Amino acid sequence: MTFAQYAMVQVRKAKGLNKKINNPMDRERKSLLDFCFIIAGSGSLSLRAWLSKQLWKQENCGLAKIEHAKGMYALYYDETQTLGYKGIVATPESTEVSCSSIRKEETLCAYLFVNHEAYSSYCKSYNEYFSWVSERNEARFRGTMNHGQGYDAKNMMHTIRLLQQAKEILSKSELQVQRFNREELLRIKNGAYSYDDLFVRSQTLFAKILIN
Template sequence: MNIQNIKNNNLILFEAISGSRAFGLATENSDTDIRGIYYAPKEDFFGLNYIPQISNETNDITYYEIGRFVELLQKNNPNILEILSSPEDCIQHKNTLMDLLKPEDFLSKLCKDTFAGYAISQIKKAKGLNKKILNPIEKERKSILDFCYVLEDQGSVPLKKWLLENRKNQEKCGLVNIDNTKGMFAVFYDESGDLPYKGIIQNEEANQVSVSSVPKKDKPIAYLFCNLDAYSSYCKDYREY
């Protein structure tokens, strides 16, 4: 069952232009949304091929099976109530059966929750967008090195700053996990570059630090903390941008 099937078989009960074009809010770039209602043939309704909703690939055109439509009406779904209240000049097809469904017969105290809930969700989205506009993420993507810190005295310093001040190369470092800790590593250094240390990261696209095999006699030169949770959150925000 698809949109062409319900049209070819004259199963459409209602069809109207919806969304921004129905309420005079459309711009030059606005799509034309079509919403409608259809009824399923008996063999589909009572069989295994029942489909409550049919849409095209972009969801610009959507048809609801009449049973599903009434079910959503009873729940005071804002989008469904909008379809039932479509302006007359936007209605493209209407079966007389649809005259039996009147908005006032379905409006209830649920509207307080459904419409307010929808409004609150849109406000949250707007606040999130505003936050992104006011606090944009830099175009150049940070690496996991930007979320690593070296313990120093009673605090910590960014790894990159520590490497620069101590004239160390991250490629010559070797990290070893510290037992019973999360994100903590002992830092070893091979000035000669002869030992098989893997470096703190093997490339700029690395999503985690590397650990190396270090001889037991070697002594760490520092201790490093990698804030992997903060890095994961940053990557999520960066992908959204």
């Protein structure tokens, strides 16, 4: 059972690798501004697009929190740059928007929504992805890319082998080191099967192990 549990951990890792390979991230990191939206009628418009249409700069904007409305802000604009507005973000690396002191007589320009949850999720994915890029075994990664199936074929070959051995241990009470299906395992190692096919196969083997 320890063999089988370890193998399924490797299957989940392979799924993560498959996702990373098929969904690469841009090296240029997005800013919080990319997760800000202007409420427009019954819909929304990206803040960047809205500012561009207005020919406005985010540095000249002033925000005021709206009570009881998480992520919502009233947006004001200062063309004269004399009102002391802090802008929407202080720097491109800011993880929070900046709020300004707004005079009562100033004219409201728009309502801004900041999707903090999406930004937080993006930052986590970005950090995980580029940690993987910096730590991966490049030779093995090149092999993965060359066979074109989008998964670590050598790792999946060992995973299937371990699950087969676990099933044999439970059903026959013996460990068969020499594999009767060596050619099939080599085909897996060479990327002859899709990730989905191997994933289903691993799940089927694990289910049989649980029955035993």
